[in-house]
Amino acid sequence: MAEVTEHAVDRSRLQVSDEVAIQINDMNKWYGTFHVLRDINLTVNRGERIVICGPSGSGKSTLIRCINRLEEHQAGDIIVDGTELSSDLKNIDKIRSEVGMCFQHFNLFPHLSILDNCTLAPIWVRKVPKREAEETAMHYLEKVKIPEQADKFPGQLSGGQQQRVAIARSLCMKPRIMLFDEPTSALDPEMIKEVLDTMIELAEEGMTMLCVTHEMGFARQVANRVIFMDAGQIVEQNEPEEFFNNPKSDRTKLFLSQILGH
């Protein structure tokens, strides 16, 4: 009898409303014996844009990489788009094809042309016919404003262009959620804006976004919520105005003074 109730309770924890894109409950992760993420609780609603910031090594990358299972968590639940992340490979593949991700170093496939970079996953994962995949790819390349580079190879493009291709490549999978891990921190200053503009446009279209970045201007402009992480935990979260103008935690104040101060 008791077991049944417990089971029922357990299930109810995993039931999330359709409005919720990502639900993380009491999630913990260790690298070996190093406790890198501690009791993370986070609910991301559909269409929400969240900026995550925090000092280097605080676990920001690890957190968003857990969301598409590039890293495995050891305790707690992560529910993405109504599907629970477990070791079930089917669920992992389903979630990965629903969640797009952009990396700090773009990670384009250097042996494939820009167009092939964009069509590869739709063709192989979604089984889209080649012609259709190419049309979609051109559509998104136009959206990130580099359709004329379609036949070039990644090595021939500037960093900013490569990152925009990486965004287009993710969008070609028609994801419902986009994750960004410091998408502008490997870029020269004059290229940051073009990537941010692309991301702002994406945000305005209502994409659910989780973005690790230190671009505070971007955070103010598009984020619904800013999350500050330190030592593997969420230390403070708030609306951007409130977060920047009126930080509560000392750690947050210190961090903000370091990146905004000078």
Next chain:
Amino acid sequence: MAREIAFVRSEMLGEKPPPASIVGVQGWIKDNLFSSVSNSILTVVALYLVFVILSGILPWIFLGIWNAESLAECREIFAERYGDGTEYACWAVVKARWHQIVFGYYSPDQYWRPILGFILIAVSIAPILFPKLPKKLFFVSFASLFLYPWLIWGGSFWTPITAALGAVIGFFAYRYVTERFGFLFGVLAGCAAALIWWSFISGFAASALQSAIPATIAQVSSLNLAGFVLSITIGIVAIVASLPIAIVLALGRQSDMWIVNKLCTGFIETIRGVPLITLLFVATVLLNYFLPRGVEFDVILRVNILVTLFTAAYIAEVIRGGLAALPKGQYEAADALGLTYWQAQRQIILPQALKISIPGIVSNFISVFKDTTLVSIVALNDPLGIANNIRANSDWNGIVWELYGFIALIFWVVCFSMSRYSMYLERKLQTGHR
């Protein structure tokens, strides 16, 4: 005096040609040969050495004799033409015996078979070497896999046909299963279907067809395979078969699955820890002990299997290096896009890892081709074995340089072409920047 420090350029400078001393022949000679005193001395000494060596070798080669019946006759002609004691090359031995060195002990009326075989090989690798050629040529490559052994060993024409049918059946099984259950099961199903066909059905099918429509060429015993036919057969089989095995071994060695990982590592390290000669020896002598009495297992097949496994172990390590050299981000990007392990390997990882590994792979191909001369240890007549037999003949007793020079030249042409091709391929595949 006040110095004017403000400066504004009113006109941008155009390009000017570089001075003559850094372009053209004159510039090159100065830069490369006489750039300093020590460099000039080295240049002069080196030129002198080259001159001495060439003045010894070139007359020997070009004053050599092509028409003679024996070494003794060569010597008579030299004495007559150039005085006693002078010796130049007696190329007559090459002229008289080159066909043995190349074709081994086929009877001359069967020479068309290895010749056709070589042409098939050339046409088969053409579409791999030059991707611009029509893809249809791959049908020739596929057919050669079965026609080449038939041409070399002979027998019923229906044997290669039914064998090829097995591969086709395997392919369709692979396609059918891959679409439903994924790449890994597809490969397994394909192999299983082909193996079943080959072991239980193709023999009957071949003999049935043979009795309906007889078509046979004379059989050639493996012991009569010799010379470059032998080297090329063993070399080509090793090259073609070792690459897929090596890829599987390299992936296995990187695998997270403990048992797969250990098996592949153990296999690679065992093979690499043993000299090829020992393996060849095992192939011919020891296997005979272990095989049940009466089981005939062709000596060339045995040698081929071991040479292939040997090459595969080395190439696996080269490919593993290529896999390790790929940035982790490539794996992550493939995962993040939802590609499965095998899709990621086939589309993203292997194309790049193999590209990095090309020089290492080709140098292994080159060494396996040269290592085919080691089969002389197990009583097969590689080109050097044939040279020894020719030298044992009383007509040509005493000949050394001409035969070995000729054999070396053929090896060199093949190996040098492979090496140049790998450089060409590397340049062509250079799309990334890193």
